[in-house]
Amino acid sequence: MKDFAISDNAAVQAQLDRLGALSLPQGRLGLDTVRELCARLGNPQDRLPPVFHVAGTNGKGSTCTYLRFMLEAQGLRVHTATKPHLVRYNERIRLAGRLIDDAMLADLLKEALDAAEPDLAPSFFEVTTAALFLAFARVPADACVIETGLGGRLDATNILPTAACTGLATLGLDHEAFLLSPDAGLPAFLPDDSLARIAFEKASIAKPGVPLVTLTYPAQAAQVVAETAALQGATVVARSAAWDASVDGAIHYRDAHGTLTLPLPTLAGAHQAENAALAVAMLRHQSAVAVSTEAMAQGIRATRWPARLQRLGAGPLTARVPGRTVWLDGGHNPDAGLAIARHLSAQPPVHVIIGMLANKDPAAILGPLGDHALSISVVPAPGHDAHRPEDFAAHSALPVRSFADVGDALAALPATGDVLIVGSLYLAGDVLRRNGEVPD
Template sequence: MRDFARSESPAVQAQLDRLGLLSVPDGRLGLDTIRALLDRLGNPHRRLPPVFHVAGTNGKGSTCAFLRAMLEAEGYRVHVTTSPHLVRYNERIRVAGTLISDERLADLLAEVLDVGEDLNPSFFEVTIAAAFLEFARVAADACVVEVGLGGRFDATNVLEPDVLAACGIAALGVDHERFLLAPEDGVPTLPIARIAFEKAGIAKPGVPMVTLEDSHLPEAEQVIRDVAESVGAPLHMVRSFGKGSITPDASGYPEPGLGGAHQERNAALANGMLRAQARLAISEEAIRTGIETARWPARMQRLGAGPLTALVADRDVWLDGGHNSSAGLAIADAFSGPLHLVLGMLDNKDPRSLLDALGDRIRSLAVVPIPGHAAHGVEAFGMDAKRADDVVDALSALPADGHPVLIAGSLYLAGEVLRLNDELPD
């Protein structure tokens, strides 16, 4: 599916229009194209400050948010590239703590697109090349890089041991099956083991590989161990906060600033990555501050005052981009009582992934389209589901019972919600 992007800046939009024309030939896998593109740009990925590289099915973006918050609490200047964007393409490239400006973004994308025009790079390959090029040009102390899809063949996996401080693997689940479970000789056949194999593909010789103990199925954990051993990556298995193995007082860490019990695991992974590496000093105080101050939009985010929440001023409105069964379980863990669910899901996702997890806590279910994307219709969600024209329609139709509202099912929908509520990620 093409990753749509829009900008109010005419200069940026002109480059985004060029990006939108790019396509990936069916069946093309590998890093040859991104490497060729980076080579023409002078191989900026070899001139980055220490990089923290994060893969996973769920939680990798939140882990990146914790890493950034912890490093910035120490006083470091931090570059960050994450995906997807929610409202503005600029969100994908944070330069020394600040989202890239429209003026700089327009010039940067034009430079990369011009250089690689004959290579037919993908949307994501151009994005990563642009991010690495800017990160190599602007002074900073660290980089935080989120894997886009999988790991082994992801465009970010051009990163080499000389620039890597640590690699991390967040929670695993079965997602993006068409790409990550494609038949191939010499790889695990069990789906969750194959997912682990793809994610662990970011392991590099001599670079600490960090993941969470007791967080993966045994088959997946064994694959991670095997891959780390085969490439010579020191493996660090850390426990979530409250289980007492990261530091003697691990259970005394503050509650994460990000909502949901699962965020303790993501904060622990970020902590483990920082403690496993030797490139940058990090203090206990910075770790604690980062846990409390990390912010990551559309991950169990309580919406603030705005045009959307004004429609249901008698209740809390929560937003989460979760769209698979693992995310459903994490969301369900965050809600103990009844709620109203506003749901929009891409048509290549399992429509039951959130419903089964939330069970009888759902008091009403409104299904909405996702602007610009092919989404499941109301018939995919059972007899109790009602169709709404959009999120405004869904919220306006809620009964006045005071139960909270959860809007979920897609990060693309989450971006539309943030735009409508005037809460642009910064």
Template sequence: MKDFAASENPAVQAQLDRLAALSLPQGRLGLEVIRELLAFLGDPQKRLPPVFHVAGTNGKGSTCAYLRSIMEAQGLTVHSAIKPHLVRYNERIRIAGKLVSDEELASLLKEVLDIGEGLGPSFFEVTTAATFLAFARHPADACVIEVGLGGRFDATNVMEQPAACGIATLGIDHEAFLLVPEEGVPTEPMVRIAFEKSGIARAGSPLVTQSYAGPLEAEIGRIAGLAGAPLFRRDHEWSAQVGDTIEYSDSRGTLSLPLPQLPGKHQGDNAALAVAMIRHQDKVEVSAEAMAEGIRSARWPARLQLLAQGPLTALTPNREVWLDGGHNADAGLAIGRHFAGQRLHLIIGMLANRYPQTIIDPLEGKLASVTAVPIDGSDSHGEAAYGGRANWAPDVATALQSLPNDGLPVLIAGSLYLAGKVLAANDEIPD
């Protein structure tokens, strides 16, 4: 699947067109090409500020948002790299707290694409190389880098000794890549996922994890041991109880921290992982006060986001309109927990390689209506994929206008690609 990008800046668009022409050669997995590309660029990954590297199936982006917000609350300068972008490709590269400018982005992409022309790099390898190049050229106190796909073979997995590595929630996702049969790797799907994600472990770098079922925890422990990574597991080396506050504890003591502004109990869990990563490394000093302020002030678009008044929400006045980019079973369960005991309308659009029931089933019994929509510009499910469970509309605007005037909230969900289009249509472009 291609990652889609467009820009109103002609210089950026020229490079995005080159980027869009790249694809991952069939069957090629590994870090050889990204390492060679980075070597041609002078190995910028070896000149980064202290790196916080985060993998996981769900929650890794939110964990990155808390890490950045906490360190910025301390007064530190932080670079951050997230994926995918929602509206503008620039969202992938945040330099010292600000999205990379169009001028610098066009220059970075051109430099990497030109120098890597004979290597046949992928979209993700070029993006990663451009990110590392930007981060190496601008001074900062720390970098927060989100893993894109898996961990072991993700293009970001070339740092030699991050300040800390973290693994968020685990679940089945990206099966076509992460469950490809291979000699010498676990065959049980969830254990294989744990194996792939824990591939970010590095000798001497703390590996901080959430709590998992026994076989997954054992596999992560095995990989951490082979890598020589000190392991800090939730409910073992650290703990966090999420209620009206986050009651956090580790060998250094206890903290009582506020809940995030981001909705959902799982956001307290993600914030706790960020705190544990900071507490178990020694490259960056952060106070308890900054942790509390960072958790309170963190923002992360399209994750149970209540949309503001805008052109799109004006089409269905006097009701809440929520947006979530979750697209797998774990995300569906988190959405279901958030809307427990509440009736709502669902507008859903999903890529063709996703499963609508993972979002619809956890909301069973809560749904006043379901309306499915295509995702313009993406290979998305058509009406038939919903098996008569949903009405069909040509776009989100039409779906909103067709809802009864009953005041019930609306959830738009199923894809980060759809979420990006909704944010753009409602004039809520991430900055």
């Protein structure tokens, strides 16, 4: 599926139109195309500042953001690549702390697209990756933080030759059609188990001689992570074995180097402390850049990450439900549903407004919420095929109503009760744009 984007800058839009015309040829999986594209561009991926490369099912974007804020709190210049964008394509490339400007973005996309012609036929994601590598190689910085897209093994970012550290966030079922597709080249040690296969795909960002810092996973998945890292010549730095953290009014982190007491994140959700701890462990188990405990604490407190249990501010959309809390989350898979439900369990019940891509599980969010939902309103996922109301009705005892957009759904809610808007990052981006909270 292509990830369409629009821009109010004509030069950027001209290149986004070219991107939108690209497709991934059926049956083509691998890194050969992005390697060739980057070779034509002078292999910018070989000339980057120290890289922190992060994969996972959920939490990888938040982990990258904690890394960015902690490194910046140390006074370092940091490039960041995260995905997808919510409102503007520029959000995918942050150079030395600032979103890439339109002029540079248009030039880089054109350079990458031109290099691919006439024969290469790259995908949207391969061109995006080549452009961000060009930006990161040309603008001076002290570190790069790069989030994978789908999986890791075949993600375009995985042509990185090395890194300061790699990290693996939570593992769960998502993007099964891609990550569980048949592949004759899988290693013999891989069991016939869906989570184990996903663990292999994501742990394959491991790089020779580079630490792979991980969370705790079910035994079979953890074994696959260890064997995958060994296959790549990497060392696993696993939670519970090499580092650990507990949460009790603060993050109590410990490893062989000592113990730290760090503040809780301001981001909502208990899982955010886990993401912050993973970022801390990554910084503690690499030697390319030094980050003090004080900078880690400052960075954790300062971290912002839109559309992840974000409490919306005043704006045109929230004005339709005055005096009520409106939560926004782009979560769309079972792990995200559990994290959202855990956070909201300590909050009043909510009216749920949901828009979810048709290839996602409609029970992923509604199932964990259970009777904490006051009502269910279904809206489109802008620009994409989405589940219909009847798809959700089978997973809720509540009546399911359908609306043309989020504004109409908000206006039709009863006079009391907080709100959760959820189910897709595409929907989340539309909500932020319409409420005047465009990420910067």
